[in-house]
Amino acid sequence: MIHDNITVNEANHLEFAGLDTTLLAKKYGTPLMLLDTDKVRLNMQVYKNGLAKYFGETSYPCYASKALSIKEIYRIAKQENIGIDVVSSGEIFTAKSVDFPLGKAFFHGNNKTDFDVEYAIDNGVGYFVADNVEEINAISKIAGEKGVNQKILIRITPGIDPHTNAKITTGQVDSKFGTPIETGQAFELVEIALKAKNVELCGFHCHVGSQCFDSTSFIDAVVIMLSFIRDVKNLFGFSASILNLGGGYGVRYVDSDPQIDILSNLEQVGKAFNQTCDALNIIKPQVILEPGRSIVADAGLTLYTCGSFKTIEGYKNYVSIDGGMTDNPRYALYGSNYTVYNASKVNSDKKVTATIAGRCCESGDIIQENVQIPKPTRNDIIAVAVTGAYNYSMASNYNRITKPAVVSVENKTHKIIVKRESFEDLVKNEI
Ligand SMILES: *Cc1c(COP(=O)(O)O)cnc(C)c1O
Numbered sequence: 001m002i003h004d005n006i007t008v009n010e011a012n013h014l015e016f017a018g019l020d021t022t023l024l025a026k027k028y029g030t031p032l033m034l035l036d037t038d039k040v041r042l043n044m045q046v047y048k049n050g051l052a053k054y055f056g057e058t059s060y061p062c063y064a065s066k067a068l069s070i071k072e073i074y075r076i077a078k079q080e081n082i083g084i085d086v087v088s089s090g091e092i093f094t095a096k097s098v099d100f101p102l103g104k105a106f107f108h109g110n111n112k113t114d115f116d117v118e119y120a121i122d123n124g125v126g127y128f129v130a131d132n133v134e135e136i137n138a139i140s141k142i143a144g145e146k147g148v149n150q151k152i153l154i155r156i157t158p159g160i161d162p163h164t165n166a167k168i169t170t171g172q173v174d175s176k177f178g179t180p181i182e183t184g185q186a187f188e189l190v191e192i193a194l195k196a197k198n199v200e201l202c203g204f205h206c207h208v209g210s211q212c213f214d215s216t217s218f219i220d221a222v223v224i225m226l227s228f229i230r231d232v233k234n235l236f237g238f239s240a241s242i243l244n245l246g247g248g249y250g251v252r253y254v255d256s257d258p259q260i261d262i263l264s265n266l267e268q269v270g271k272a273f274n275q276t277c278d279a280l281n282i283i284k285p286q287v288i289l290e291p292g293r294s295i296v297a298d299a300g301l302t303l304y305t306c307g308s309f310k311t312i313e314g315y316k317n318y319v320s321i322d323g324g325m326t327d328n329p330r331y332a333l334y335g336s337n338y339t340v341y342n343a344s345k346v347n348s349d350k351k352v353t354a355t356i357a358g359r360c361c362e363s364g365d366i367i368q369e370n371v372q373i374p375k376p377t378r379n380d381i382i383a384v385a386v387t388g389a390y391n392y393s394m395a396s397n398y399n400r401i402t403k404p405a406v407v408s409v410e411n412k413t414h415k416i417i418v419k420r421e422s423f424e425d426l427v428k429n430e431i
Helices: 022-026 037-055 071-079 089-096 114-122 134-144 185-195 214-234 261-279 293-299 330-334 423-429
Strands: 007-009 014-015 032-036 060-064 085-086 105-107 125-128 150-157 198-204 243-244 284-288 300-311 318-322 340-342 353-358 366-374 381-385 404-410 413-418
Touching: 014 032, 014 261, 022 032, 022 300, 022 381, 022 404, 032 293, 032 413, 037 060, 037 071, 037 261, 037 284, 037 404, 060 071, 060 293, 071 085, 071 089, 071 413, 085 089, 089 105, 105 198, 125 134, 125 340, 134 150, 150 185, 185 198, 185 214, 198 214, 214 243, 214 261, 284 366, 293 340, 300 413, 330 366, 340 366, 366 381, 381 404
Parallel strands: 032 404, 060 085, 060 284, 085 105, 105 125, 125 150, 150 198, 198 243, 243 284, 318 353
Antiparallel strands: 007 014, 032 300, 300 318, 300 381, 340 381, 353 366, 404 413
């Protein structure tokens, strides 16, 4: 099985976090997203312990909300005493609704509106990760009107290409995010931030990409960012106290992906960090990492009900399920890989090769192609693994399909944490 929270029981049914998925599907209906919250906590703890151990006591992780932004995640992050990264007022609102301590929130995004700036300041968001000059000016003005000093980091593009999917790389010079070092613009922005009233520059941020299976690009980023910090110190006499290296560690979706050991990767990056700080003779900044995918992806599993198995003679087999791109658009968007199981009969000699198709009126509404599973028949439960990240948070109501329910599984108990959307929900804003 692709991760250790997925097993098979004596009835040849798929189990997730120790529970029979076919029984959960029966109880709660499908499509259903399961969230193994024990796994979420464990993933958070690995980052928390690793950062403190290898980067210094004050270093800590911030969960990147965009991977899955629901109340329960913020409750867990609060209990585990880690920070969060937010990218919109809506995410701030969701975190605030469960009293998440927003002093430990980093506010990202390449276009924070005046409303966002005001909303974040009013709610005590700890740090803005400022993207550009106009944003710094807006923060300065609004913070001034409110008589507060707002802490900020500046988002830097270090000029690294981590060679993952082009749509999820963000660290190269030509990017809609941040300000490049290479063109000299980053230094100009530092000067502006240092002069801006009601703005307190605390350090720098970079994020090189996503789904990285080793630490090469993180180590490159550490060296480039620490050299930048040294140059800034020499130019302006300013010592950065925070270095935020973003997120991006990969997660195994299919057997051909490597299994990644986060702790040993943190050890390697920490070594490079400490060595480079010593070599450049700079005061060690507090380090923040912003893992999203690697906190929630393997804690998620989606269950669907099979509607039909159809063979197009001479071409291929289609398995139609009662969800699709509305709850998981990642194959349609990026061609992402997924592992699919027939949860009603996991192991069988009689396997077929099939395309798992959603129910939307789009030929591109596909969850995965060429999967090998025991031939499903109507009402079999189909499970798609590793769906905790960028699934529910990217869900839509296309074709007026309601968003699935989310059920948490913790210590073999289960409960609804997000109700299934109702038809009334679909029209609630309509006059
Ligand atoms: C997307 C993003 C993350 C999280 O990336 P993962 O690959 O999910 O770990 C962290 N920080 C920033 C700024 C991001 O844009």
